[in-house]
Amino acid sequence: MFEEDIIPLPTDVFRLIRDFLNEYCGIYFDDNAKYKLEHRLNRRLEIHHLKNFREYYRLLKYSEKCSDELKHILDILTVNETYFFREQNQLQAFRDEILPQLQNKNKDKKTINIWSAGCSTGEEPYTIAMLILEKGGFNDWDINIFASDISQRVLKVAREGVYQKNSFRTMSMYFIKKYFHAQPNGSLKISDKVKKFVNFSNLNLVDSPKLKLMGKMDVIFCRNVLIYFNRNARKKLIENFGHILVEGGYLLLGHSESIINISTDFAIQYLRNDIVYQKPIRKPEATVSK
Amino acid sequence: MSEDLEFLLKHKDPEVRIQALKDLQSRSEKPYIVSALITCLGDENWRVRKTAIEMLLDMRGENIIEQLINTLYQENANARNSSIEALIELGPEATDYLIKEFKHANTDVRKFIIDILGRTGELKAFPLLVEALEDSDENVKTAVVEHLSSMPKNISVINTLIAILKSENVWVAYHAAAALGRIGDVRAVDALVSELPRKELRKPVINALGKITEAGWISSVVPFLEDESKAVREEAVKALAEIVHGGISTEILVKNLKNTFGERASELLMPHTQSNFKEVSISAQLLIGLTMEKSILPSLLELSVEEEYSQSVIRVLTFMGKLAPESLLPFFKADHPYHRRVICEVAGKVKSDVFFKPLVGCLKDEDGHVRGKAAVALSYINKPEAIKYIKPLLLDEYENIQEETIKSLSKFGKNLNVDEIIKGLLDKSATLRKNSVKLLGLLGEQGSIEAVGVVLKDSDVRVRKAAVEALSSIGGPRAVKLLLHALTDETAEICRIAALKIGKLHAEEGVEPLIVLLRDRDVWIRTAAAEALGNIGNKKAVDPLIQMLSDESELVKTSVIEALGNFKEEKVKKALLQLLHDKDSEIRSTAVESLIFFDGIMEDIVPLLKDGEWIVRKKVVDVLGTFFKEKSYAYLKEVAETDNDPQVKDAAEGYLHV
Ligand SMILES: C[S@@+](CC[C@H](N)C(=O)[O-])C[C@H]1O[C@@H](n2cnc3c(N)ncnc32)[C@H](O)[C@@H]1O
Numbered sequence: 001m002f003e004e005d006i007i008p009l010p011t012d013v014f015r016l017i018r019d020f021l022n023e024y025c026g027i028y029f030d031d032n033a034k035y036k037l038e039h040r041l042n043r044r045l046e047i048h049h050l051k052n053f054r055e056y057y058r059l060l061k062y063s064e065k066c067s068d069e070l071k072h073i074l075d076i077l078t079v080n081e082t083y084f085f086r087e088q089n090q091l092q093a094f095r096d097e098i099l100p101q102l103q104n105k106n107k108d109k110k111t112i113n114i115w116s117a118g119c120s121t122g123e124e125p126y127t128i129a130m131l132i133l134e135k136g137g138f139n140d141w142d143i144n145i146f147a148s149d150i151s152q153r154v155l156k157v158a159r160e161g162v163y164q165k166n167s168f169r170t171m172s173m174y175f176i177k178k179y180f181h182a183q184p185n186g187s188l189k190i191s192d193k194v195k196k197f198v199n200f201s202n203l204n205l206v207d208s209p210k211l212k213l214m215g216k217m218d219v220i221f222c223r224n225v226l227i228y229f230n231r232n233a234r235k236k237l238i239e240n241f242g243h244i245l246v247e248g249g250y251l252l253l254g255h256s257e258s259i260i261n262i263s264t265d266f267a268i269q270y271l272r273n274d275i276v277y278q279k280p281i282r283k284p285e286a287t288v289s290k
Numbered sequence: 291m292s293e294d295l296e297f298l299l300k301h302k303d304p305e306v307r308i309q310a311l312k313d314l315q316s317r318s319e320k321p322y323i324v325s326a327l328i329t330c331l332g333d334e335n336w337r338v339r340k341t342a343i344e345m346l347l348d349m350r351g352e353n354i355i356e357q358l359i360n361t362l363y364q365e366n367a368n369a370r371n372s373s374i375e376a377l378i379e380l381g382p383e384a385t386d387y388l389i390k391e392f393k394h395a396n397t398d399v400r401k402f403i404i405d406i407l408g409r410t411g412e413l414k415a416f417p418l419l420v421e422a423l424e425d426s427d428e429n430v431k432t433a434v435v436e437h438l439s440s441m442p443k444n445i446s447v448i449n450t451l452i453a454i455l456k457s458e459n460v461w462v463a464y465h466a467a468a469a470l471g472r473i474g475d476v477r478a479v480d481a482l483v484s485e486l487p488r489k490e491l492r493k494p495v496i497n498a499l500g501k502i503t504e505a506g507w508i509s510s511v512v513p514f515l516e517d518e519s520k521a522v523r524e525e526a527v528k529a530l531a532e533i534v535h536g537g538i539s540t541e542i543l544v545k546n547l548k549n550t551f552g553e554r555a556s557e558l559l560m561p562h563t564q565s566n567f568k569e570v571s572i573s574a575q576l577l578i579g580l581t582m583e584k585s586i587l588p589s590l591l592e593l594s595v596e597e598e599y600s601q602s603v604i605r606v607l608t609f610m611g612k613l614a615p616e617s618l619l620p621f622f623k624a625d626h627p628y629h630r631r632v633i634c635e636v637a638g639k640v641k642s643d644v645f646f647k648p649l650v651g652c653l654k655d656e657d658g659h660v661r662g663k664a665a666v667a668l669s670y671i672n673k674p675e676a677i678k679y680i681k682p683l684l685l686d687e688y689e690n691i692q693e694e695t696i697k698s699l700s701k702f703g704k705n706l707n708v709d710e711i712i713k714g715l716l717d718k719s720a721t722l723r724k725n726s727v728k729l730l731g732l733l734g735e736q737g738s739i740e741a742v743g744v745v746l747k748d749s750d751v752r753v754r755k756a757a758v759e760a761l762s763s764i765g766g767p768r769a770v771k772l773l774l775h776a777l778t779d780e781t782a783e784i785c786r787i788a789a790l791k792i793g794k795l796h797a798e799e800g801v802e803p804l805i806v807l808l809r810d811r812d813v814w815i816r817t818a819a820a821e822a823l824g825n826i827g828n829k830k831a832v833d834p835l836i837q838m839l840s841d842e843s844e845l846v847k848t849s850v851i852e853a854l855g856n857f858k859e860e861k862v863k864k865a866l867l868q869l870l871h872d873k874d875s876e877i878r879s880t881a882v883e884s885l886i887f888f889d890g891i892m893e894d895i896v897p898l899l900k901d902g903e904w905i906v907r908k909k910v911v912d913v914l915g916t917f918f919k920e921k922s923y924a925y926l927k928e929v930a931e932t933d934n935d936p937q938v939k940d941a942a943e944g945y946l947h948v
Contacts, residue, residue: 005697012908015937043690049787061876062845063813264308264337264344280305 007045009038013053020060024070025150026206026233027078040076044069075153079228082120084127084163084171087223087255093273094219095131098250102218103137105248111142115217115244117205118225119147122158122198123167126190128221129197130179146214148203158200161190206233211240218246224254231262238263242279251277299326304335311341324349328357331376332369339372347379355380355387362399374402378409385412392418397427404430408437416441420450423462435465441473448473452481460490467491471498478502483510492522500529505539512546515558524570527562531573534580535602540609544580556583563589572599579606584617591621591629604636611640622648627657634660638667646671650679661686662694669698674705684714684725692725700732708733712741720750727753731760739764743772751781758784762791770797777803785810786818793822801828808834816841817849824853832857836865848880855884863888870894875903882909892918896925904935911938915945 009017014037018029029037041056048065050056060066085091102112112132116125125147132143149155164187168176180188203210205225220241226234241251242265251266253259259266259277266277298310311330314323323345330342346354358380361373377384388403395403404422407415419441422434438454441447451473454466467485470478471494482499483506485491496514499507514526533543547555559581562574575593578586587610594603611618618640621633634652637645645667652664665683668676683695699706711733714726727745730738742764745757758776761769773795776788789807792800800822807819820838823831831853838850851869854862866888869881882898885891898910911929914922929942 011937012905016905049783049790058845058848058876062843062848260336260340264340267337282305 006039006042007052009034009041009053013057014038016057017053017060020057021070021073021077022230022233024206025074025204026229026237028228028230028233029077037077041073044072044076071152074151078151080120080151080154082123082224083167083169084123084175086124086127086170088170090223090252090255090274090276091127091131093271093276094128094252095135096273097271098219098276099132099135106218110140112138112144112219113215113217114143114145114219115214115221116145116147117203117220117222117241119149119154119158119200120151121154121163121167122147122161122190122200123163124221124223125158125198125200126161126194129194130175132197133179133194143197145198146201146217147198148201148205150202150204152202155200155202161195162187163190205237208236208240211244214244216246217244217249219250219252220245221252223252224257226253226257226259234259235262239265242266245279247279247281249279251279253277295326299330304333304338307333307335307338308341311338311345315345320349324354324357328361331361331372332364332366334368339368343372343376343379346376350380350383352387355384358384359387359391362402363396370402374406377406381410382412382414385410385414389415389418392422397430400425400427400430401433404433404437408433411441413441413444413447416444416447416450420454423454431462435462435469438465438469445477448475448477452478455481455485460488463488463491464494467494467498471501474501474503476502476504476506479504479506483507486510486514489519492517492519493525496522496525496529500525500532503532503536503538505533505542508533508539508543509546512543512550515551515555524562524565524567527559527570527573527577531576531602534576534605537601537605540580540605544609547577547581556581556586576602576606579603579610582610582613584610584614587617587621591624591626591632594632595626595628600632604632604639607632607636608639611636611642615640615642615644619644619648622652627655627660630655630657630660631663634663634667638663638670641670643671643673646673646676650676653679653683658686658688658691662688662691665691665695665698669701672701674702677702677706684729685719685722692721696725696728696732699729703733706733708735708738712738715741715745720748720753723748723750724753724756727756727760731756731763734764736764736766736768739766739768739772743768746772746776746779751784754779754781754784755787758787758791762794765795770795770799773797774799774803777807782812782815786812786814789815789818789822793818793825796826798826798828801826801830805831805834808838813843813845816843816846820846820849820853824856827856829857829859832859832862836861839865839869844874844877847877851877851880851884855887858887863891867891867894870898875901875906878903879906879909882906882913886913886917892921896922899925899929904938907933907935907938908941911941911945915941919945 011034014034017037022028041053045053045056048056048059050059060069106112114128116128119125125145128145132138147158149158162183168188176188179191179194181191183189205211222241226237229237238259242263245251265279267280269276269278295310295314298306301307301310307330311327314326327342327346330338333339333342346358355377358373358377361369364370377388385407388407392400392403400422404419407419419434419438422430425431425434438451448470451466451470455463455470457463457466463485467482470482479499479502482495485495492514496511499511508530511526511529514522515530517523517526530543533539551558556578559574559578563571563578565571565574572593575586575589579590590603590606594600607618618633618636621629624630624633630652634649637649649664649668649671652660655661655664661683665680668680677699680695680699684692686692686695708730711726711729714722717723717726723745727742730742739761742757742760745753748754748757754776758773761773770792773788773792777785777792779785779788785807789804792804804819804823804826807815808823810816810819816838820835823835835850835854839847841847841850851866854866863885866881866885869877872878872881878898878901882895885895892914895910895913898906901907901910907929911926914926923946926942926945930939930946933939933942
């Protein structure tokens, strides 16, 4: 890009656009992100023949083009970094401590519902599926892994299930051999026996009414998503997670994410392999008598 | 408080206690609620405490602040920590109370108060912090120093820190240096440099200097690359690399390295590349590049892959490339496409003929970005022979590379053969037709107008669109005529762009057709017509535009408001003033901006300083500060003192100081 062609993003308009995006999807662009927005969105202005960012803001605020435009913006601006078997300790806690609990707790209905919220290109839900397959003992069970993301672009990749080297940075050959097929160009495709457990859908985590339509979940993985949100958006989402989880259900966040300062709806559980959040089980006498 | 609640607040199950707290609100009187909440600040369960804090914060008020301060004296650590947390959240509201309390407080509470004030960072608390530096208690003093740097960047804060820096007490001086570094203000440079002779202060002082982007300290720090202490040497390496990151005064840095160490500079730096601290090793690599030590090139390229260092690496490579361009040649064939991109970018900055051939080779690279960057670099070197090699990229598989190619080619100006480009307009590939038109537009030759005009009838929309843009950048009466035709194009977007361009060219002939387009079905066409009429500024447009203020689309309305700002007529002013009360904040703020050229509007916009939306208040502040200077002083002062939005407040303050 020739630097002289860049249309500048004034501070005021940056804030208007930032707040608009925050409202829409919870992601918060702090002041350091101004340069990134300015540069990455310049092409969008050119495409729409807009002379400045104020007009771009109005396009978002008023025009019917808004929802298409937001899709583009999210594809350009979100961080979709992810890989298989990310955060080993937590996965170990899931496999060795949480799964056995569920196996016992749900033994009558033989169903487990897990949600990977903000699944990006699918490495996370597929990892969960592989862990369940490895654990064994769920043959006649109904295992549902719901995976959702706001970006259509990443979902397309996730549904195709074809991955490059970068996605396998911490994965052992054992899993690669067992659950992937090599493609002619050197990439690897996830096998159908993993894929069949996972259902992908497009969902904005800030869209509370839509979230209400999710069924009850036993475990929610929402890792490395909240870090991009501001406090308000985090708070609302955590509250919604609280409604969606069954009592005693688990919420697994990324290791740099904490809800201690935003919600009291969860208790901290010290498992052997990791610290996780759990929705408290309400004992019958726990309701306040009127 | 009813008894069952009191019982439930002591229940052994935290869930019950939380629920009981939540139920308090509906069931008790305020004083009871507060006292129950304060008690629960000491609960053993963090979720109960947190709930209590949040409820207290929701209630706020003087009484609550006092009770929170009293809680600081309690034995129960949970209770103390909870009130500290709450007081920090309350921020400025609690500052006065805390300052008052400090005078009578015991050692522990003094330390808590310092912690809270430090975290809030209110300027008001600064004198107290300084005073507390002399506190009889070590812990209180430590707390003060830790927090000094979170104070706002303000000259009196800086001067005080400079005074503390000179203190005999190394420990206090150490923290003052750190604080000055974190504040990063140029005014501290001299004071910091003058403390360099104090051995025990060297590390923090050099560290602080590194955070101040300024050349003044370079010559004083360079000699410490040879200091007897390894920690100091490493600090110097990091600080000097900050000069490279900041992109300033590389020459001064190089000169100093040379004058002080001659050829030995790279030798001195080399061991640091093996440092266990990544930052030290990276800094050393960058500095070694500046000493022209070529063996460092491969590691620099490796480093360029990391986004945060790529700009610094490019700077160093450009520096090396200017002195010894040949040293970069091997890397045009690097394995990693990213390395090749970087080298092409550097070649464009160095602009040496030596790079001509390898860049031409890169135009065929398998990586799109390498091809694009090579084209751009060749345009900077600007040897006409490059044209024939670049041209094929007009048909590159990626559209953004095509765009870069068009711009690159246009930089060759007169050396391009216009007739040949015009031939491209007839090609069967629509992409080539489109890109040829674009190129003709950038070249702006009147001679190409008729040829471009023909393409206005191209079957492909993208080509027609490019033609409209090209005509507008070529300009002139003939181009306007052709653009007027484009207003009737069947594709709405082309009509819209043509309208915008006619406005840009201030073409009076466009007024009548544009007024008709104000009634078009398409929102974007109406918006463009309004904008164009505003640009042309013909009075015939005033009444039709005023009528458009009742358009159903806000997009159109804002455009009309901006357009009307170009007509200084009483009826326009009247219409715009009404919009100051519109329910939509974007409409209000646009109206404020459009009113700036009318007389006597200050009194009309001043009430909007109390608008609920920050953007409206900010616009009014900008208008007042820019156009009404002294007259608006009192208003701006009030905003600077009372507005609760930091950006609005800062802006007002800024105008006051001008
Ligand atoms: C860094 S990735 C994390 C992927 C995976 N969970 C992991 O930890 O590796 C974050 C993802 O969150 C998604 N995301 C961000 N905001 C979202 C929102 N409001 N609703 C749904 N997904 C969102 C992004 O599109 C992105 O794919």
